[in-house]
Structures are given as structure tokens and as C-alpha cells.
Amino acid sequence: MPERSEGVFAISVAAEMASMQIQNLRVYERRGLVAPDRTSGGTRLYSEDDVDRLRRIGDLLAAGLNLAGIAAVFALEADNERLRAQVAKLRAKR
Incomplete structure (x- = not known):
């Protein structure tokens, strides 16, 4: 069974799963919002x-x-996740 992060779905399947049009997925990739495997x-x-x-x-x-x-939003969430990991690491050192 593939990992959740492993690319396995073609663009048409991913678009259907997300209830979107294929063109939108291409736009989101160009804008850096999603980075599918190739x-x-x-x-x-x-x-x-x-x-x-x-x-x-x-x-x-x-x-x-x-x-x-x-x-x-995605950038702020990534920063928040990184900072939470740092805090957890610092607390574990106590």
C-alpha cells in the first residue's frame, strides 16, 4: 500500500476526487499551492x-x-507547525 505522500493518482482522478476541474489543478500547481510528483x-x-x-x-x-x-494561509500554517515542533523539542530538553 502506498504512503499518503506518494503520488499515485492521475490528474483526472485527483480532480474528480477533489471535485475540481483539471485546469484548476494546473493553476494551483503553477501558483505553488500543490506540488504533485512527476x-x-x-x-x-x-x-x-x-x-x-x-x-x-x-x-x-x-x-x-x-x-x-x-x-x-498555507505559509502561516507551515510556520506554525515548525514553531510548534521547536517548542516541543525545547520542552523535551527540560
């Missing part, structure tokens, strides 16, 4: 984590955010 031939392969992220993009769009706002 085969040696250049075919995009989306993971379960990628599909979850696409669904989150859809939710944030439905909430009224634009793509720049979504990118900012």
Missing part, C-alpha cells in the same frame, strides 16, 4: 495528501479567499 515522462501523479490539500483549497475558496490569500 513521472520521468512528466505526467503528474497526485498523492492522498495532495488531494486533501486540493479539497482544502476548495474550502478556502468557498470561504472567500483568493489564491494569494490561500498561499498566505
Whole structure:
């Protein structure tokens, strides 16, 4: 069974799973919001984590955010996760 982060779904399957159009997935990739794996031939392969992220993009769009706002949310969430890990590491040293 593949890992959640391993690309296994073609773009058409990922688009259907996330209830989006294929063109949107390409736009989100160009904007850096999702980074699917690529085969040696250049075919995009989306993971379960990628599909979850696409669904989150859809939710944030439905909430009224634009793509720049979504990118900012994702950056802030990544920073928050990194800082939480640092705090946990510091607390473990006590």
C-alpha cells in the first residue's frame, strides 16, 4: 500500500476526487499551492495528501479567499507547525 505522500493518482482522478476541474489543478500547481510528483515522462501523479490539500483549497475558496490569500494561509500554517515542533523539542530538553 502506498504512503499518503506518494503520488499515485492521475490528474483526472485527483480532480474528480477533489471535485475540481483539471485546469484548476494546473493553476494551483503553477501558483505553488500543490506540488504533485512527476513521472520521468512528466505526467503528474497526485498523492492522498495532495488531494486533501486540493479539497482544502476548495474550502478556502468557498470561504472567500483568493489564491494569494490561500498561499498566505498555507505559509502561516507551515510556520506554525515548525514553531510548534521547536517548542516541543525545547520542552523535551527540560
